[in-house]
Amino acid sequence: MNDLFSRIPMGCSVNSVPTLRAPMPFDSGVMIRAKMKPRDPIPSVPPDADENPDVPLLRSWRAVYLFVLVCFVAVVIALGIFSHVFA
Numbered sequence: 001m002n003d004l005f006s007r008i009p010m011g012c013s014v015n016s017v018p019t020l021r022a023p024m025p026f027d028s029g030v031m032i033r034a035k036m037k038p039r040d041p042i043p044s045v046p047p048d049a050d051e052n053p054d055v056p057l058l059r060s061w062r063a064v065y066l067f068v069l070v071c072f073v074a075v076v077i078a079l080g081i082f083s084h085v086f087a
Contacts, residue, residue, distance in 0.1 A: 058064045 052059060053061055053064050055064060058067060
């Protein structure tokens with residue numbers, strides 16, 4: 001135990017031992033934002049340029065998503081009915 005305190009210079013307390021990370025005198029977030037380049041503007045895509053799904057009877061992605069949602073709800077309801085019937 002005496003060996004530990006013999007390594008600390010005279011006049012220094014145990015709480016004032018320097019750490020590896022020194023406090024920064026400025027906000028690091030401001031520095032990072034200052035180094036970033038401005039973004040290029042996002043090119044606008046007309047709504048007609050979207051790819052249409054290659055699914056018969058469903059001509060838009062909204063219809064595809066709605067169909068999948070309806071099928072999911074139907075399966076959940078069917079599982080609930082089967083669990084009551086076969087319980």
